[in-house]
Amino acid sequence: MEPTGNSFHGHSARFDACLNAVPVAVEFVHAALREAGVPPERIARCDLVVEELFRNSVLHGYGGDSGAPVWIGVENACIRYEDEAPAFDPLTAPLADDGAVRPIEEHRVGGVGLMLIRELPAQVEYRYLDGRNRLVIVP
Numbered sequence: 538m539e540p541t542g543n544s545f546h547g548h549s550a551r552f553d554a555c556l557n558a559v560p561v562a563v564e565f566v567h568a569a570l571r572e573a574g575v576p577p578e579r580i581a582r583c584d585l586v587v588e589e590l591f592r593n594s595v596l597h598g599y600g601g602d603s604g605a606p607v608w609i610g611v612e613n614a615c616i617r618y619e620d621e622a623p624a625f626d627p628l629t630a631p632l633a634d635d636g637a638v639r640p641i642e643e644h645r646v647g648g649v650g651l652m653l654i655r656e657l658p659a660q661v662e663y664r665y666l667d668g669r670n671r672l673v674i675v676p
Contacts, residue, residue, distance in 0.1 A: 547612030548572075554595045554620065555602040560646070562591050562609055569611035570676060582657040583616060586674060589650045590618050590627075598622025598667040598670070616674040624665040627654045 548569040552558045566587045572581045591607060599605045599622050610617040632651055654661065660675040 547610060549608070549610035549612075550628055552591075552607045552609065553603070554591075554599045554605040554607050554616075554622075556592065556595055557602075558607075559588055559591045559595075562607070563588050563639040566609060566611055566616055570616075571616060573611065573614040575614050575676050583674065583676050585653055586657050586661075587616065587618065589653050590672065593625075593627070593650065595621055614676060616672075616676070618672045618674065619669045625670060626660060626663045626665070627651050628663050633638065 548565070550562075550565055552562050563584050567580055567584055570583060571577075575583075587609070594607050595602060598620055606621060608617075608619040630651060656672045658676055660668075662673045664671045
């Protein structure tokens with residue numbers, strides 16, 4: 538993990554897209570949100586979202602562990618998540634499931650992660666900008 542050189546103020550870091558970096562990235566966001574005074578239950582929700590986004594970047598976006606970049610920034614309790622994987626909007630991508638309300642273990646693979654990203658934060662925005670997927674997450 539290394540600080541990024543972009544104009545995002547606050548806490549900002551670049552991670553290699555590797556599964557073993559997932560807990561480090563989650564803890565990075567967790568600590569920054571805690572420092573910003575975000576309530577613990579909202580931090581826990583964001584932990585799950587960041588874990589899902591990072592795992593998706595590694596496994597689906599980049600096709601496995603690599604040195605490809607994932608950038609995460611936290612400022613004023615907002616999370617910015619970016620990668621250079623092919624464009625993918627998790628907010629509009631079709632779910633592998635029909636979206637019906639049922640116990641989580643009954644959902645098919647692919648639907649639960651996207652539902653977490655869409656439903657757990659108070660607000661999520663997606664843009665593909667300058668060759669990067671960018672999500673801004675408000676706890």
